């Protein structure tokens with residue numbers, strides 16, 4: 243059973259592109275990263291999931307409920323942090339926890355206080371006196387306090403210092419281990435790399451990939467350094483199609499491996515090499531290529 247599913251989800255803002263034909267499926271307990279450059283369509287997708295926008299084509303479902311037609315029921319199942327968080331200036335952790343307890347009909351104050359301690363958030367400090375990062379922490383506490391089935395977080399680490407980012411990652415892992423599903427958007431590769439099971443990348447309103455981190459790592463290019471015997475005329479070497487030459491430094495050829503390692507090892511065993519170094523998968527480079535690939539949607 244999927245917790246979140248979209249099919250051919252499409253929304254345009256008049257003549258401006260929003261998103262088109264976005265198909266996503268996220269299962270229970272998954273931590274799913276939704277990545278893309280500025281203006282790619284991450285917030286539009288999230289607003290459609292929350293029922294703030296109506297799809298012009300396609301549909302979005304959360305726990306089997308239609309995100310537009312059954313939006314009130316959907317909101318009960320979800321903890322949501324908007325990208326452009328706006329909170330009342332008089333709100334504090336204490337008054338916010340009382341408010342959400344009333345709205346949800348359950349006493350959420352003990353859990354909110356527990357989360358606030360983890361984020362080092364003062365209970366009575368009001369929004370008007372908070373720094374941007376502190377407001378973000380309050381938004382996160384209010385989104386997470388009811389232990390929702392699904393957490394939808396639009397750029398949750400924005401404004402958080404590295405220590406608090408690490409604390410949030412820990413909390414999200416704990417939530418997933420308890421059975422919650424996490425769907426969060428980000429610009430940052432390092433945070434999806436360390437946290438997510440799966441990643442979708444959106445570019446110019448269309449998905450360009452949706453895959454497990456494990457499979458993306460297997461596809462990512464690696465830097466290979468081949469050091470030849472000095473007697474070898476390095477410019478005469480015929481490289482296999484999986485190797486793209488980047489530069490020559492003395493008797494070392496620096497290449498990018500665009501394929502699997504075993505054929506490289508087989509080829510290299512026939513070469514007059516004095517040394518070979520194969521680097522780790524370069525996810526950064528793969529993501530860069532996916533962000534900018536020419537085959538992606540216009």
Ligand SMILES: Nc1ncnc2c1ncn2[C@@H]1O[C@H](COP(=O)(O)OP(=O)(O)OP(=O)(O)O)[C@@H](O)[C@H]1O
Nearest residue numbers: 255258259260278279280281282283284285286287
């Ligand atoms: N209210 C709006 N009216 C018109 N166009 C909009 C509106 N909101 C978003 N867009 C356009 O839709 C596209 C997707 O925007 P969206 O905010 O979903 O991107 P994003 O991936 O969340 O970007 P960012 O990382 O900068 O927050 C952009 O071209 C944007 O200009």
